[in-house]
Amino acid sequence: MGLLNGRVAVVTGTSRGVGVGIARELLLEGATVIGCSRSALPALPAADGIAGAAERSAQWVCDQGDHGSIDQFVGRVVDTYGRIDILVNNAGGTVPSPSVESVPSLVSRIQGAPTSDDDYERSVLFHAFAIQMNLISPLWFAIRVYRQMKEQEGTGSIVNISSGAGHPAGSPTLVSYGAAKSGLNHLTRSLAQEWGPKVRVNCLALGPTMTENFQSFVLPDDDKSGRQYFQKVPLQRAGEPREVGRACVFLCSGQADFVNGTTIEIDGGMLPGVLYEAGLKTITDLL
Ligand SMILES: NC(=O)c1ccc[n+]([C@@H]2O[C@H](COP(=O)([O-])OP(=O)(O)OC[C@H]3O[C@@H](n4cnc5c(N)ncnc54)[C@H](OP(=O)(O)O)[C@@H]3O)[C@@H](O)[C@H]2O)c1
Numbered sequence: 001m002g003l004l005n006g007r008v009a010v011v012t013g014t015s016r017g018v019g020v021g022i023a024r025e026l027l028l029e030g031a032t033v034i035g036c037s038r039s040a041l042p043a044l045p046a047a048d049g050i051a052g053a054a055e056r057s058a059q060w061v062c063d064q065g066d067h068g069s070i071d072q073f074v075g076r077v078v079d080t081y082g083r084i085d086i087l088v089n090n091a092g093g094t095v096p097s098p099s100v101e102s103v104p105s106l107v108s109r110i111q112g113a114p115t116s117d118d119d120y121e122r123s124v125l126f127h128a129f130a131i132q133m134n135l136i137s138p139l140w141f142a143i144r145v146y147r148q149m150k151e152q153e154g155t156g157s158i159v160n161i162s163s164g165a166g167h168p169a170g171s172p173t174l175v176s177y178g179a180a181k182s183g184l185n186h187l188t189r190s191l192a193q194e195w196g197p198k199v200r201v202n203c204l205a206l207g208p209t210m211t212e213n214f215q216s217f218v219l220p221d222d223d224k225s226g227r228q229y230f231q232k233v234p235l236q237r238a239g240e241p242r243e244v245g246r247a248c249v250f251l252c253s254g255q256a257d258f259v260n261g262t263t264i265e266i267d268g269g270m271l272p273g274v275l276y277e278a279g280l281k282t283i284t285d286l287l
Contacts (some may be wrong), residue, residue: 002030003253008081010031012064012141013091017211018161020046022248023087027053029249030085034077035240040208054154064091064137067144074144081284083152087145090161094130094177095217096280103127104287110217120132127176135178139187139242142201147189149199156199157252158191160184162208162263169272173280181205185263192261200260202251207267208275209239218279229278235268 009026013019014035023033023046028206033056035044040061047053058080062073076082095111097103103126108115116122143159151154163181165171171178188203195201208214208230215224223229230236247266250256 001026002067003249003255004086005030007031007085009081009086009088009137009252010084010141010145011088011090012062012138013036013037013045014044014059015039015041016045016095017089017213018206018241018244019090019210021243022090022161022245023047023057024050025242025245025249026086026252027057027252030057031221032081033058034081035059036064036073037091040132045263059237064141064221065132067140070137070140070144072259074141074148078148080110080189080267084145084148085154085156085159087142088252089143089158090162092134092138092180093213094134094174094274095255096283097126097175097283098171098173098280100127100175106287107283130176131180133229134177135183135187138184142191144261146195146199155197157256158199159248159251160201160203162188162203162205162265164265164270164272165207166205167272171276173276180214188263189261196260200251200256202256202259202261202265204244204247204251204263205263205267206239207233207265207270208238208279209244210240214238218282220282229275230268232274233268233270237268239266239268 009031011023014023015037023035026033039057044057044059047057063069095107097107103123108122113126162184165178166181166185167172178183187199192201
């Protein structure tokens with residue numbers, strides 16, 4: 001028996017990266033998993049190679065920047081599967097910028113933010129986009145899913161995927177992203193207080209995690225395994241998406257029934273600030 005047998009889980013941002021590792025671990029523990037992304041895919045990538053997982057998974061389009069799209073997506077999940085027990089708010093992310101007041105157009109383009117030829121306008125749009133995607137959209141998703149959870153039998157679990165950039169020490173090069181993730185940690189506590197005992201709300205603050213984008217845009221070309229890069233991190237490596245998935249399984253299972261409103265750091269024991277300079281180098285080399 002899996003720890004999550006019979007549970008229906010929504011995971012955002014499952015077309016690549018950390019979301020694939022999360023969806024896969026939930027599937028391996030028996031959950032039905034419905035993932036989403038802006039890009040259309042024929043099936044949930046995480047289901048690949050797991051016997052029977054294709055029948056209890058789906059990958060549908062949803063743009064979390066549009067609350068109407070979230071409403072439609074969640075409605076479709078409930079119409080199809082009858083309930084939602086788990087939400088993992090994973091979609092989000094950013095690209096480091098060498099200056100907060102003048103965001104280079106390359107950084108803005110890689111991030112996928114609305115852009116402009118005007119330097120000031122491009123910078124303010126970039127920051128608004130980071131806060132929308134890493135704070136406001138997860139709140140929209142949580143609200144829409146809670147409205148369903150409170151009407152159904154049993155208790156629900158929401159996990160917000162945050163970042164070490166939200167640490168109170170500050171996050172130069174990731175100013176708006178860090179502020180958004182710090183807000184996500186705070187919002188986790190507030191929602192846990194509003195929504196208990198019906199729904200538990202927790203948060204995972206990730207350190208660097210090995211994804212395709214992390215390898216392309218952060219790790220230097222001559223150190224793609226990160227051997228040099230992670231020397232100042234006690235465990236001397238990045239996290240893996242499946243390790244984030246294991247922590248999600250714990251938080252959403254009966255093993256964490258009394259864990260609520262908390263943010264767990266999952267970063268190999270990294271101290272704040274040790275990688276900001278190194279993390280910017282690949283981008284500045286591209287500029
Ligand atoms: N990787 C790290 O080192 C790291 C470190 C700390 C925290 N995190 C956090 O972990 C989470 C996942 O990051 P990642 O590294 O896996 O990012 P990623 O590789 O860029 O993947 C992001 C996922 O979210 C989807 N997505 C993006 N915008 C979306 C939108 N508007 N609506 C719906 N889906 C959207 C993407 O698919 P589409 O593009 O097709 O929409 C993709 O599936 C983020 O919250 C990030 O802040 C990551």
